[in-house]
Amino acid sequence: MPEAFAWDAERAKQIIAEHAGLEGPMLPILHALQEEFGCVAAAAVSLIAEALNLTRAEVHGVVTFYHDFRREPCAPHILQICRAEACQSMGSEDLAAAVLAKLGVGWHGTTRDGELTVEPVYCLGLCATSPSALLDGEPLGRLNLDKITEALEEARAA
Amino acid sequence: MTRIFVPKDAAALAVGANQVAASIAAEVRARVLPVEIVRTGSRGMFFLEPLIEVETAHGRIGYGPVSASDIASLFDSGLMSGGAHALRIGKPEEHPFLSGQTRLTFAHCGIIDPLSLADYAAHGGWKGLARAIEIGPSAIVAEVTKSGLRGRGGAGFPTGIKWKTVADTSADRKYVACNADEGDSGTFADRMIMEGDPFALIEGMTICGIGVGATKGYVYCRSEYPHAGKTFSEALRIAREAGYLGPNIQGSGFTFELELRMGAGAYICGEETSMLESLEGKRGIVRAKPPLPAHKGLFARPTVVNNVLSLVAVPTVLDRGAEFYAGFGFGRSRGTMPIQIAGNVRYGGLYETGFGLTLGEIVDSIGGGTLSGRPVRAVQCGGPLGAYFPRSLFDTPYDYEAFSACDGLVGHGGLVVFDDTVDMARMARFAMEFCAIESCGKCTPCRIGATRGVEVIDRVLAGVKTAENMVLLEDLCNTMKFGSLCALGGFVPYPVMSAVRHFREDFAPRALAAAESRALAAAE
Numbered sequence: 307m308p309e310a311f312a313w314d315a316e317r318a319k320q321i322i323a324e325h326a327g328l329e330g331p332m333l334p335i336l337h338a339l340q341e342e343f344g345c346v347a348a349a350a351v352s353l354i355a356e357a358l359n360l361t362r363a364e365v366h367g368v369v370t371f372y373h374d375f376r377r378e379p380c381a382p383h384i385l386q387i388c389r390a391e392a393c394q395s396m397g398s399e400d401l402a403a404a405v406l407a408k409l410g411v412g413w414h415g416t417t418r419d420g421e422l423t424v425e426p427v428y429c430l431g432l433c434a435t436s437p438s439a440l441l442d443g444e445p446l447g448r449l450n451l452d453k454i455t456e457a458l459e460e461a462r463a464a
Numbered sequence: 465m466t467r468i469f470v471p472k473d474a475a476a477l478a479v480g481a482n483q484v485a486a487s488i489a490a491e492v493r494a495r496v497l498p499v500e501i502v503r504t505g506s507r508g509m510f511f512l513e514p515l516i517e518v519e520t521a522h523g524r525i526g527y528g529p530v531s532a533s534d535i536a537s538l539f540d541s542g543l544m545s546g547g548a549h550a551l552r553i554g555k556p557e558e559h560p561f562l563s564g565q566t567r568l569t570f571a572h573c574g575i576i577d578p579l580s581l582a583d584y585a586a587h588g589g590w591k592g593l594a595r596a597i598e599i600g601p602s603a604i605v606a607e608v609t610k611s612g613l614r615g616r617g618g619a620g621f622p623t624g625i626k627w628k629t630v631a632d633t634s635a636d637r638k639y640v641a642c643n644a645d646e647g648d649s650g651t652f653a654d655r656m657i658m659e660g661d662p663f664a665l666i667e668g669m670t671i672c673g674i675g676v677g678a679t680k681g682y683v684y685c686r687s688e689y690p691h692a693g694k695t696f697s698e699a700l701r702i703a704r705e706a707g708y709l710g711p712n713i714q715g716s717g718f719t720f721e722l723e724l725r726m727g728a729g730a731y732i733c734g735e736e737t738s739m740l741e742s743l744e745g746k747r748g749i750v751r752a753k754p755p756l757p758a759h760k761g762l763f764a765r766p767t768v769v770n771n772v773l774s775l776v777a778v779p780t781v782l783d784r785g786a787e788f789y790a791g792f793g794f795g796r797s798r799g800t801m802p803i804q805i806a807g808n809v810r811y812g813g814l815y816e817t818g819f820g821l822t823l824g825e826i827v828d829s830i831g832g833g834t835l836s837g838r839p840v841r842a843v844q845c846g847g848p849l850g851a852y853f854p855r856s857l858f859d860t861p862y863d864y865e866a867f868s869a870c871d872g873l874v875g876h877g878g879l880v881v882f883d884d885t886v887d888m889a890r891m892a893r894f895a896m897e898f899c900a901i902e903s904c905g906k907c908t909p910c911r912i913g914a915t916r917g918v919e920v921i922d923r924v925l926a927g928v929k930t931a932e933n934m935v936l937l938e939d940l941c942n943t944m945k946f947g948s949l950c951a952l953g954g955f956v957p958y959p960v961m962s963a964v965r966h967f968r969e970d971f972a973p974r975a976l977a978a979a980e981s982r983a984l985a986a987a988e
Contacts, residue, residue, distance in 0.1 A: 332746070371904075374728035388836070390848065392878075394891070394894070395808040395881060396807065428898065430474075433477055433878070434805065434813050435812070436808075445474045
């Protein structure tokens with residue numbers, strides 16, 4: 307996962323300018339900002355609005371429409387557990403409940419040590435190796451509680 | 465030099481393909497063997513992943529499912545010459561799961577190095593494009609029309625007619641927008657292509673661009689597919705450098721540029737007009753039709769919006785001819801369909817075949833029943849907006865017309881198998897819940913109806929006026945079906961009502977106690 311850097315308005319302006327020439331540059335800009343800063347901060351909204359000649363409300367509307375864009379950085383590690391039907395057919399709901407209980411968090415929650423955020427995701431296209439998840443962007447399949455626990459320990463140790 | 469093939473398809477990675485590749489590399493170093501490790505896409509036999517293959521004098525020999533700890537024993541058993549081993553499956557193409565398939569769209573997937581232009585060309589790549597350049601735009605559109613190809617994204621609209629509409633509409637510029645926002649659970653065919661045969665998509669889109677007079681194309685890939693995005697953007701760079709994209713493609717005088725855009729986690733952006741809004745940089749709010757995207761699409765210009773699988777079928781249609789492609793299939797469903805068998809199934813994977821097998825043949829014979837070994841109770845066909853089929857409908861032929869005759873959906877070709885532990889009332893509730901989470905909010909039946917749907921099902925399960933609430937649920941489903949602007953709100957009644965119709969016993973209040981006690985047991 308990208309590390310969250312401190313906000314830097316000059317760097318943000320530079321990123322916006324790099325993409326402003328594209329047709330429909332909004333999503334590429336938002337992705338690039340989140341990649342750099344770990345989230346799309348409120349301060350970025352005004353800069354984008356200015357650069358693309360939009361209102362802040364319009365930019366805010368786009369940022370909040372998409373599940374991916376965060377307003378605040380998440381933990382250094384992120385576990386996205388699939389909740390869609392194919393994974394459900396292999397017991398993902400029970401598995402997710404067990405993982406959340408073990409970590410002591412709810413969906414979208416971050417563990418008390420601030421190391422891990424758990425998010426639901428609706429299909430990763432790994433539907434013939436269910437249940438599945440992404441841990442820091444890397445796919446995991448045929449999961450059970452032991453496998454997830456082991457993968458989490460490895461990620462934290464790394 | 466012996467070539468050993470290890471998939472880097474995301475589903476293979478999910479079950480340890482990278483660890484297998486690393487273990488092979490270590491073993492090769494230790495034994496000082498002349499080996500080249502080639503990373504490929506997947507053959508689509510996910511029950512055998514990680515499936516490695518070794519090139520021998522007698523063809524490629526497969527071994528799977530392999531784990532990193534098996535590698536030393538594989539080399540000891542003579543892996544280099546395809547030696548005997550408990551994991552040896554023989555030639556993959558002779559495996560029963562593959563030998564019955566007709567691989568046109570997936571002809572190269574799992575076989576070639578996805579980023580090798582030489583490999584792609586050696587397996588018949590770019591021949592469709594060469595013929596397209598030779599015969600010119602109007603003949604391209606005529607050929608695609610004649611092939612009977614229908615949109616593989618879900619709606620099954622004739623591809624040739626869509627192309628002709630765009631070709632006949634004059635504008636200062638036109639676009640090709642490829643929908644790779646494959647959000648349906650139980651589907652992974654688009655992902656496999658982008659990771660395993662990306663040049664085929666580039667070739668198909670270029671042919672489309674030449675055919676309709678578009679000079680710019682976009683591929684809209686969902687962000688849940690980071691590996692597909694990475695491989696495809698690398699393929700774009702390679703194709704551009706080799707003159708397969710850009711001005712004057714292969715000296716033909718035609719120009720076509722292609723760009724990859726990543727979505728941002730909104731299921732609704734798989735709906736074509738919502739995808740166009742998203743590409744323009746807006747909220748993914750569905751547009752009212754008309755105007756059709758073919759007349760006024762991306763940036764209000766005529767736009768072909770096609771699914772990955774439709775576009776990847778095009779090089780075959782051009783290279784082998786419309787008659788060849790139309791020679792496969794059943795009734796008005798021509799050509800082949802990459803069926804994706806998923807969920808609780810023994811032999812899960814991608815099965816490309818002409819239309820016309822029965823659902824029961826696909827699930828029981830090809831899929832081998834459930835992975836859990838329990839009886840198959842329901843199969844959801846066509847993603848989260850598709851109906852649940854009970855065993856009593858297993859004689860339904862797999863084609864667009866037969867499925868829609870029993871309120872079902874071929875959709876993008878996904879099948880999710882459930883065993884007899886499934887709680888169908890919970891699945892119906894989930895369909896409503898998912899719709900509520902993913903609704904774009906533009907139309908009331910979908911935005912509010914989905915939330916009300918969850919509440920009504922909760923009341924049914926809690927035993928509050930069960931009979932009255934079941935009537936209300938059906939009424940709500942009809943409102944959503946006929947009153948929603950797009951297929952999200954319009955189709956979510958199909959899984960819900962099919963669950964009610966075929967599995968009504970699950971909607972008794974006692975189902976709640978069973979489900980809750982299971983959830984409680986799991987949480988403890």
